[in-house]
Amino acid sequence: MKARLIIFLNWFVLLGSTLLVCAVLGIILVDIFSKGMSSVTWEFISQPPAKGMTQGGILPAIIGTLWLTLITTLFAVPFGVACAIYLNEYAFPSILTNVIRASIRNLAGVPSIIYGLFGLALFVQAFRLGTSVLSAGLTLGLLSLPYIITTTEEALKRIPNSMREATLALGATQFETIKDVVLPSALPGILTGVILTLSRAAGETAPILFTGVAFYINGLTSSVNQEFMALPYHIYMLSTQHQSIEQVRPLAYGTSVVLIAMVFLLNLTAFYIRFKNRTQQ
Amino acid sequence: MNASKREAIDRLLKMVFRATGLVTIGLLGGIFFMLLFNSIAFFAKGNPIDFFTGSQWNPGSDAGNYSILPLLASTGFVALGSMMIAVPLGIFTATFLSELAPDTLRTILKPVIEMLAAIPSVAIGFLGIVLVGPAIARVFGIQNGLNALNGSILLAIMALPTIITISEDAISAVPKTYKEASLALGANKWATLFQVTLPAALPGLIAAVMLGLGRALGETMTVLMATGNAAALPKGFLDSIRTITATIAIEMGEVPYQTTHYFALFAIAVVLFIITLLINLLGEFFANRLRKFHA
Amino acid sequence: MKYCFFCLAILLQSCIEQDKTIKIKGSDTEVNLAVELAESFHVMNPIVFVSISGGGSGLGIASLLNNTADIANSSRSINEEEITLFQQKGIQIDSFIFAQDAIAIVVAKDLPIDSISTNDLAAVLSGKYSTWKSLANKDLPVNIYGRQSNSGTHDFVKDKLSIEFSRNAKEMNGNAQILEAIRADHSGIGYVGAGYVSHGGSKALKILPVYTQENKDAVSPLDAQKIAAGKYFFQRPLFQYYKTSSYIKIKPFLDYEKGQAGQSIIHSAGYYPLRKL
Numbered sequence: 001m002k003a004r005l006i007i008f009l010n011w012f013v014l015l016g017s018t019l020l021v022c023a024v025l026g027i028i029l030v031d032i033f034s035k036g037m038s039s040v041t042w043e044f045i046s047q048p049p050a051k052g053m054t055q056g057g058i059l060p061a062i063i064g065t066l067w068l069t070l071i072t073t074l075f076a077v078p079f080g081v082a083c084a085i086y087l088n089e090y091a092f093p094s095i096l097t098n099v100i101r102a103s104i105r106n107l108a109g110v111p112s113i114i115y116g117l118f119g120l121a122l123f124v125q126a127f128r129l130g131t132s133v134l135s136a137g138l139t140l141g142l143l144s145l146p147y148i149i150t151t152t153e154e155a156l157k158r159i160p161n162s163m164r165e166a167t168l169a170l171g172a173t174q175f176e177t178i179k180d181v182v183l184p185s186a187l188p189g190i191l192t193g194v195i196l197t198l199s200r201a202a203g204e205t206a207p208i209l210f211t212g213v214a215f216y217i218n219g220l221t222s223s224v225n226q227e228f229m230a231l232p233y234h235i236y237m238l239s240t241q242h243q244s245i246e247q248v249r250p251l252a253y254g255t256s257v258v259l260i261a262m263v264f265l266l267n268l269t270a271f272y273i274r275f276k277n278r279t280q281q
Numbered sequence: 282m283n284a285s286k287r288e289a290i291d292r293l294l295k296m297v298f299r300a301t302g303l304v305t306i307g308l309l310g311g312i313f314f315m316l317l318f319n320s321i322a323f324f325a326k327g328n329p330i331d332f333f334t335g336s337q338w339n340p341g342s343d344a345g346n347y348s349i350l351p352l353l354a355s356t357g358f359v360a361l362g363s364m365m366i367a368v369p370l371g372i373f374t375a376t377f378l379s380e381l382a383p384d385t386l387r388t389i390l391k392p393v394i395e396m397l398a399a400i401p402s403v404a405i406g407f408l409g410i411v412l413v414g415p416a417i418a419r420v421f422g423i424q425n426g427l428n429a430l431n432g433s434i435l436l437a438i439m440a441l442p443t444i445i446t447i448s449e450d451a452i453s454a455v456p457k458t459y460k461e462a463s464l465a466l467g468a469n470k471w472a473t474l475f476q477v478t479l480p481a482a483l484p485g486l487i488a489a490v491m492l493g494l495g496r497a498l499g500e501t502m503t504v505l506m507a508t509g510n511a512a513a514l515p516k517g518f519l520d521s522i523r524t525i526t527a528t529i530a531i532e533m534g535e536v537p538y539q540t541t542h543y544f545a546l547f548a549i550a551v552v553l554f555i556i557t558l559l560i561n562l563l564g565e566f567f568a569n570r571l572r573k574f575h576a
Numbered sequence: 577m578k579y580c581f582f583c584l585a586i587l588l589q590s591c592i593e594q595d596k597t598i599k600i601k602g603s604d605t606e607v608n609l610a611v612e613l614a615e616s617f618h619v620m621n622p623i624v625f626v627s628i629s630g631g632g633s634g635l636g637i638a639s640l641l642n643n644t645a646d647i648a649n650s651s652r653s654i655n656e657e658e659i660t661l662f663q664q665k666g667i668q669i670d671s672f673i674f675a676q677d678a679i680a681i682v683v684a685k686d687l688p689i690d691s692i693s694t695n696d697l698a699a700v701l702s703g704k705y706s707t708w709k710s711l712a713n714k715d716l717p718v719n720i721y722g723r724q725s726n727s728g729t730h731d732f733v734k735d736k737l738s739i740e741f742s743r744n745a746k747e748m749n750g751n752a753q754i755l756e757a758i759r760a761d762h763s764g765i766g767y768v769g770a771g772y773v774s775h776g777g778s779k780a781l782k783i784l785p786v787y788t789q790e791n792k793d794a795v796s797p798l799d800a801q802k803i804a805a806g807k808y809f810f811q812r813p814l815f816q817y818y819k820t821s822s823y824i825k826i827k828p829f830l831d832y833e834k835g836q837a838g839q840s841i842i843h844s845a846g847y848y849p850l851r852k853l
Contacts (some may be wrong), residue, residue, distance in 0.1 A: 010471055014381060017373035018390065021445070024438055025397045031412055032404065052612045052845075079305050087304030090295055100306055102565070107309050108563040109293060109492065111499025113526045114550050117533065118312045121319065124644065125538060131599075131644040142312075173291035203401025206501035206526070210534045216611045216626040217597075218618035227596050227627040232403040232502075239407050240506060240749040241604065241630050245756055249411070256404045267399045272394060337743070340725060424719060424761035425746070495811075505749075510724070513743045521746050531724055531749075536637035537661055538642045 019038070032256050039200075039254030053216060054247050058255055063220050064228035065202055065211075065262075071137025071224065072144055072201050072243065077194055079141075080148030087149070088156040089178055108146040113195070113271025116142040116207035124211055134213040134224040140201045156188040188277035192270045199266035203259060206230040215241070231259040284380070313554070318539040320551040323347075323544030331482065337513045338523075339530065340542045347545040349552055351514045355522035356553070358515045359504060360497040362433030363440055367497075368490055370437070371444030375489075378445070379452040380474055398442035402502040409435045410508030423519060427509035430518040434502040440493035447492060451485020451571060452478060491564030493559045499525040525553045591803050594743050597625040598826050602636015603649035603728055605677060605769040606814055609845045610649060616841060617832050624828055633728030640817055641665065648817040651677060651728035668820040674833050676848040677768040678791030678797035679729060679810035680712070681784045686789075688712045691785040691794035692811055694737060698764060700828070701733070703742025708763060716763035717735050723752045723767075731814055733767050753835035755781065770797040774816065786810065803848050814847070 042058055050056030089096045119139025129135045159182050167177040183190075214227040215237055221228040239245065240254035325331070328347075334346030378387055413434055414426030455478050463473040479486070509521025510531065529546050536542045589830045601612055614626040628636070638649030638659055655669075661815050662669055681692060689712040692700075699705050700718055708714045715811075717763035723730040724747045734741060748754045751768040758764040759780050773783055785794035786809045803811055816833075818826055839849040 006510060007471065011381075014373050014377040017370050018377045018382075019373050020370060020398070020434060021441060022390070022393055024441075025393055025400075027412075028400060028405070028438075050615065052608050052615070056328075063528070079301055082298050082301035083305040086298040088300055091302070104306070104556055106561050107312070109495045109499070109557055110503065111526060111553060111557060113499070113501040113529050114312065114316070114554055116314055117529065117547065117550055120533070121315050125642075125665055131639075142308060145309060149305070170460065175291040175294045176287070187333065199399060203399075203403065205401075205403045209530055212630075214599075214627040215437070215629045216614065217625060218614045219622075219625045224558060226625065227599060227629075232401055233408055234503065235403050236506065237630070239410050240753055242608070242750070243751055245752040251393070256407055259401055260404055263399050263401060264396065268395065271395075279417050298703070361849075390778055416762065418600070425757050426762060427757075458828075510747045510749070511744065525745070535632050537638045540661075 017108045020210070026274070029122045029260075030180075032253060032260060035250070036253030036255075036257035039250045040257050044254055045258065047222075049216065053242065053251075054244060057228075057235060058231070058251070058258065060217055060220055061231045061234040061255065062258065064217075064230045065259075066234075067221055067224075067228060068137050068140060068208070068230060069198055070204050071134060072140040072199060073194075075141035076144040076148055076201075077183055080145050080194075081152050081190065083145070084149045084152035084156060085178060085183075088153050089174070089182065104146045107148065112143055112204055113206040115139055116210055118142065120206060120210045123126050130225060131210070131212040131227055132225040133212055133221055133228040136208040136228070136230075137224075139207045139211045140204060143204065143207055144197045144201050147197040148194055151197070152186075152190045154184060155193065157263025158186050158189060169172040188273050190275075192274045195266050195270040195273070195274075198271070202266070203232055203263050205230075205236055208233060217277065231255055231262070284427040289334055303349065314549055316554055318553045319544055319547035323548040324457050326409055326541050326544065328511070334544075336514065338528065340536075342546065345541060346525050347541075347548075349525070349549050351512050352523060352525045352549060354506075354514050354530050355512075355554065356498060356524040356526070359429050359432040359436060359437060359508065359524060360494060360524055361437035362501055362518060363497045364490065364494055366437035366442045367434060367444055367493055371441050371489070371493065372448050372486055374441075375445045375448035375452055376474070376479065379449045380478065386456065394445050397438070398446075402439060402500060402504070405435050405438060406503040406506030409503060414507065417519075419530050425521075427507055427521060428519050429508060429515055429522045432504045432508040432522065432524075433518065436497040439503065440497045444489045444493040447489035447568075448482070448486050451482040451489065454485065455481045482571070484567040488564040488571065491560050491567065495560045495564065498560070499526060500551065501530050505530050520555060525549050596623065596825075597627050598647065598829055599627050599629075599645045600636075600647045601629045601637075601639040601645040602620040602631055603633045603651050603814075604630045604632075604723070605651045605729055606649040607772070609675070609771065609842060609847060612650055612841050612845055613833060613838060614831075616837065617829060618750060621828055626829065632724065637817065639668065641667070641818065643817070646818060646822050647829070650815045650817060651812060652732055653772045653813075653815060654817065663664070667816050670820050672816045672818070672830060673813040673850065674816055674838075675814045675842045675850060676803060678803055678808050678812050678848070679733060679767050679812070680770045680797040681767055681786060681810070682772050682773065683765050683782050683784060684758055684836070685764060685780050685782050687716075687782065688714065689782075689784065691787060694788050697786065699742055700735065701745070702739040703744060714763070719750055719761050719764040721757045721761075721764055721766035722746065723751070723754070725827060729767060729769060729804060733810065734747055736810060767832075771846035774798060800848060 007107045022098055038231055045057055045062060048059050049058035087097060114137060119135060123135040123138050124131055164177055167181045208230060210228050213230050213233045217227060217229055235252055235255050238248045242248050306419055332347055332349055335346060336350055337346040338351050378390060407530040408432050414542050415433050417426035418430055459481055460473055461478050463477040502525045505527040510523040511521035512523045515522045529550055533546050607628060610628050614628055629826055633650040633652050636645060637654055639645035640648040641661055696711055701720060704716055704719050708716045708718060722741060722745045751772045754766040754768050755772060758766050785796040787794040790811055795802045797808055802808055842849045
């Protein structure tokens with residue numbers, strides 16, 4: 001009897017925890033989507049805010065987030081992938097490369113607000129880019145670099161050395177080996193890492209706080225030295241800073257729906273690439 | 282293309298890759314030096330002893346009190362609270378996933394957990410205001426639910442995916458032979474799980490907790506939105522608190538560059554940086570021990 | 577290769593496009609008003625972009641110093657320290673008062689108190705009274721909801737009453753959060769810009785008229801005539817600071833604010849315009 005009770009308790013605790021974790025996700029999604037979906041109309045995503053932001057849509061914020069993600073991609077992907085290629089393909093394994101790898105891994109754990117400080121000191125002040133979508137994008141790019149480097153390196157490591165040796169033996173130079181053999185086979189892995197990283201960057205708020213995000217801009221961001229609105233900051237602002245918090249709550253919910261949908265879409269793309277790649281192999 | 286040209290391209294690109302690699306690493310290394318440089322500027326102007334022993338963070342006052350203690354206590358307090366929720370929940374879930382769940386269930390649940398990790402922190406903070414805050418206020422019969430408990434619950438949600446994923450890897454990495462030996466000696470399934478598998482995975486579990494803690498300590502938006510931001514020493518979980526990250530977020534945009542207050546914010550950022558770094562290194566140390574142990 | 581061109585194109589574009597955006601920063605009190613002004617300004621002047629950020633008054637002035645803003649909204653005049661900083665950097669600034677604002681002292685609707693003297697208010701906000709016993713004859717704890725130390729409203733109330741705020745005062749991110757908190761708190765007290773309570777914002781709240789030692793006549797922050805006569809204790813001009821060098825760029829916006837259309841927006845937002853409408 002006692003043994004049974006213990007077994008029951010064990011199951012109860014372990015299964016219960018798992019169900020609770022799933023329930024948390026369920027509650028988050030159900031609450032946001034049930035209260036936010038009604039705000040999400042075509043007008044909501046295609047119109048600028050109106051009447052002191054109590055009405056209208058969030059188009060400038062969507063455009064701002066797209067700008068931001070674009071600049072992040074242009075900066076972080078080439079640098080991150082090149083750095084990973086250097087570490088994995090060119091650099092001789094030594095204590096130094098191990099130290100570098102360890103530092104990069106640890107940089108992935110540095111709080112995002114500290115990247116914001118760095119972006120402020122480096123891009124806004126030292127490079128005189130001012131508070132702009134360029135500064136903020138570069139800051140998010142820095143934040144993304146460690147993730148892109150680690151995931152790319154992992155993808156490169158999975159390519160067996162025999163493939164590299166075969167091409168080299170056929171007379172290809174090292175660059176040709178990387179360009180024609182290693183990178184194409186590692187591409188799905190790299191792409192998954194990149195997309196997941198970008199989805200994380202798109203949802204970040206802390207690093208853009210001091211580097212260029214604006215409460216409101218009466219037009220669409222059209223050049224990189226302008227300030228911008230961004231979806232995550234818009235949620236923050238609508239839920240804490242706005243004059244009539246209760247009146248704009250549906251808008252805050254709606255913005256959350258759009259942001260979460262955008263992030264999930266990116267994640268699903270990454271899962272799909274990973275899944276397809278796995279089934280092919 | 283002839284061979285010499287191809288080799289020239291090869292050499293050139295090798296240089297390019299090395300240069301980009303080193304620039305990237307230099308940029309990332311620059312973060313640390315920038316923090317250090319700016320906080321040295323603070324300690325040169327301010328009073329380092331007061332910074333660690335004073336009891337007030339009040340840059341607006343005439344004297345300018347810059348003491349990290351209340352902020353540090355708040356940060357530790359709310360992170361500790363989140364770990365009290367997230368550690369048992371995370372480890373139990375990981376155990377269930379790797380040891381008990383059938384394969385089909387596992388393939389469904391793992392993306393669920395990744396989805397949880399993907400939700401932006403600002404959305405979780407928003408729910409802290411509209412959902413968790415009012416709930417706390419009702420349950421405890423207090424007026425306002427923006428307090429440390431709220432922050433801890435939200436941070437626990439944010440740390441859970443990290444803890445679950447790494448713990449699950451650690452538990453699955455325990456060699457099958459351990460379990461088989463234990464079962465062969467007559468131990469039942471549960472005894473094997475709790476007395477063999479989990480202890481063998483312990484370093485990995487500690488690593489998971491450390492990385493989860495690092496995440497909780499460095500989180501900004503959720504605590505900024507949900508904890509009430511009162512810079513006094515926390516006395517209980519129903520008090521409002523203000524963490525280091527929230528302080529930086531609130532005050533950084535609003536100080537003139539190169540003033541004492543500006544440098545003070547870098548100084549608290551350095552403290553935060555060092556704490557998260559130590560915790561991450563500790564996590565890595567345990568993760569490596571697990572790897573060596575099973576090699 | 578394509579990538580290089582693209583980057584180059586972006587860089588070029590950023591050089592060519594000299595910023596035609598007017599950046600306005602600071603003062604959570606004024607931010608919503610500024611948004612409404614910018615919205616209607618854009619209709620008349622579609623080429624000129626205006627970007628607005630809130631935060632405290634300190635943020636605006638700091639941004640002006642840091643060269644990241646063109647206009648600094650501020651609900652307080654700049655202080656000595658800031659003046660020296662501007663001088664050190666060699667920046668010439670001008671100011672412009674575009675409206676008057678009053679700070680409302682707000683409590684929950686069911687708290688039995690109808691007006692408050694400045695002395696009592698000072699005692700409450702500095703933490704001398706921990707319960708409402710002596711003021712409202714109720715044994716409820718005093719919960720203070722205020723702004724962060726970088727807020728102009730915070731500084732204004734602090735200086736006007738010459739107190740330091742109680743350390744247990746909750747520091748909210750914005751005026752609206754203060755109202756929301758007091759709405760839910762039977763024994764809360766807080767201070768917000770009158771613009772936040774004038775148009776239905778005072779639902780389930782009570783705005784306390786304030787009287788002073790010298791003048792026992794309690795004045796409400798919603799009394800336009802008394803404000804115009806400068807009779808309310810917590811009233812203040814709303815400033816806009818700007819660099820003399822960028823005057824040409826921001827002139828269209830300033831003109832718009834001073835004009836009939838701008839002033840009527842200021843009025844309907846719950847502030848007190850400078851000219852009679």
